[in-house]
Amino acid sequence: MKISLDQFDKAFENRIRLQIMSVLVANESYDFNSLKELLDLTDGNLASHLKALEKEEYMQVQKSFIGRKPNTRYSVTEKGRAAFKRHLQALENLIKQQKK
Amino acid sequence: MKISLDQFDKAFENRIRLQIMSVLVANESYDFNSLKELLDLTDGNLASHLKALEKEEYMQVQKSFIGRKPNTRYSVTEKGRAAFKRHLQALENLIKQQKK
DNA sequence: GAAAGTACTTTGTTTGTCAAAGTTAATGGA
DNA sequence: TCCATTAACTTTGACAAACAAAGTACTTTC
Numbered sequence: 635m636k637i638s639l640d641q642f643d644k645a646f647e648n649r650i651r652l653q654i655m656s657v658l659v660a661n662e663s664y665d666f667n668s669l670k671e672l673l674d675l676t677d678g679n680l681a682s683h684l685k686a687l688e689k690e691e692y693m694q695v696q697k698s699f700i701g702r703k704p705n706t707r708y709s710v711t712e713k714g715r716a717a718f719k720r721h722l723q724a725l726e727n728l729i730k731q732q733k734k
Numbered sequence: 735m736k737i738s739l740d741q742f743d744k745a746f747e748n749r750i751r752l753q754i755m756s757v758l759v760a761n762e763s764y765d766f767n768s769l770k771e772l773l774d775l776t777d778g779n780l781a782s783h784l785k786a787l788e789k790e791e792y793m794q795v796q797k798s799f800i801g802r803k804p805n806t807r808y809s810v811t812e813k814g815r816a817a818f819k820r821h822l823q824a825l826e827n828l829i830k831q832q833k834k
Numbered sequence: 835g836a837a838a839g840t841a842c843t844t845t846g847t848t849t850g851t852c853a854a855a856g857t858t859a860a861t862g863g864a
Numbered sequence: 865t866c867c868a869t870t871a872a873c874t875t876t877g878a879c880a881a882a883c884a885a886a887g888t889a890c891t892t893t894c
Contacts, residue, residue: 639756642749649742656828666872679852681873704860704871722829728756729822729829766841779883781842802892804840
């Protein structure tokens with residue numbers, strides 16, 4: 635009886651980081667404030683989770699201006715996309731085993 | 735754009751507790767030492783995660799003797815089974831959204 | 835009688851999580 | 865020109881969670 639969670643990624647163990655990745659894999663890029671509202675987080679909390687993902691090189695930042703306002707957009711790296719896919723695959727395997 | 739993690743259960747956020755539940759949903763009951771070996775944990779660590787699940791009433795204990803040796807078996811409650819099912823459903827929804 | 839097994843609890847360190855407050859730099863309004 | 869506001873953080877500090885290691889109590893096996 636094996637439990638197939640070898641591909642489980644600690645960076646995605648936290649619910650908020652799981653949500654962030656989920657949004658960003660589906661959306662290509664998302665800005666700080668929209669993400670903050672979507673997930674209903676304080677900016678400090680969001681920033682720290684984004685930073686954790688950046689540290690793993692799963693996330694990258696693009697800073698620009700929209701009109702005269704600064705705008706920070708986040709997007710997943712290829713590394714992040716691959717890691718997230720592996721992680722979801724691990725979860726899916728777990729679910730499949732349960733259904734047998 | 736919704737992110738469907740409303741049914742996400744904090745008790746299963748931790749990888750080890752996810753594994754414990756996974757084993758026990760599939761196995762009906764499992765004893766302390768076998769679980770310890772299967773998951774390669776120290777007994778203190780395993781005991782504390784089991785206790786966390788007991789506290790949520792997701793897990794129950796049966797103490798007995800096998801021959802003259804004490805044997806502690808763990809099994810999930812109906813509440814635990816239902817909660818785990820909901821949790822996996824939430825994860826599955828997340829995965830499905832990713833695949834679209 | 836010593837060592838080892840079972841199933842913990844306790845202790846103490848480290849890591850994680852979070853809100854709240856502080857920061858920097860720019861903009862818009864009175 | 866000054867004040868408030870917005871954006872996007874960083875810092876602080878409190879609290880909770882995770883973990884290994886050691887301790888405990890009781891029993892059995894050598």
